[in-house]
Amino acid sequence: MLKSMTGFGNATIETESLSVTAEVKTLNSKFLDIYCRLPRQFADKEIELRSLLTQQLERGKVEVSVNVSRTNAVRPGVVINRPLVAAYVSDLKETANSMLMSIPDTDVLQLALQQPNAYLTDTPETTADTNEYATVRAAVEEAIRRCDDFRRQDGAVLEHKFQEYIQIISDRLDAIEEHDVRRIPAVRDRLRNSVRELLESESFDQNRFEQELVYYVEKFDISEEKVRLKNHLGYFLEVLSTEEANGKKLNFISQEIGREINTIGSKANDATIQRFVVQMKDELEKIKEQTMNVI
Structure with a gap:
């Protein structure tokens, strides 16, 4: 049975925490040429996904796009360095007391938050756990299957x-x-x-x-x-x-x-x-x- 090199397939899988959409497009090419566009936290899985695409699609110019969005429990990209801020607050209060000054707690906190390294750049999306990648892989596999059906x-x-x-x-x-x-x-x-x-x-x-x-x-x-x-x-x-x-x-x-x-x-x-x-x-x-x- 013949299979064309031109095809398209997409799939969306949602879990309690993630919504993953994968798209696979293929065009004519003398050899297998794969281009992957993955979220940063799954960049280390590109080789594994390339192997999967090679086994299933065999030949052609292949473009894979994966989009991931969180459905709940979204964490901010920047978080407060609480231990350090607490130390700043304590030091500011002691300084004010030693100078016989009274400063409202809100002002002390504001000053503490303005000090160096009071904030940390959190990178919760630079790595992904096993369950999250399993969802991504399942979406990619389904998109490949639909693309292959299109080719058939x-x-x-x-x-x-x-x-x-x-x-x-x-x-x-x-x-x-x-x-x-x-x-x-x-x-x-x-x-x-x-x-x-x-x-x-x-x-x-x-x-x-x-x-x-x-x-x-x-x-x-x-x-x-x-x-x-x-x-x-x-x-x-x-x-x-x-x-x-x-x-x-x-x-x-x-x-x-x-x-x-x-x-x-x-x-x-x-x-x-x-x-x-x-x-x-x-x-x-x-x-x-x-x-x-x-x-």
């Missing part, structure tokens, strides 16, 4: 398109075989006339004549090419229907199809067959273009 659906559409293109090429091959039955007598007549002229010539060379005759017979005969082309078309459909179908293999087969089509066009030396060849090449280009979008 798109791959089914591509498979149908490939079947249509191959059928058109097969129909043109049938038309060539039908026309070739009439082409051969025409070629034979041309050769017969050429032979008659040679026989009437005083410089007729029997050996050269036999060589030329063999050359032209081989040059105009496209029987082998027709057989090989038909086999390649059948093999393409056979590979298309297997679980191992992939873009690289289908592209290789399409190259072999192209060689046979080109040889038929060059050897036939017939205007009608050339028109059929042009039509087959047009469908083959569509196949080659679409195989670039298959994993």
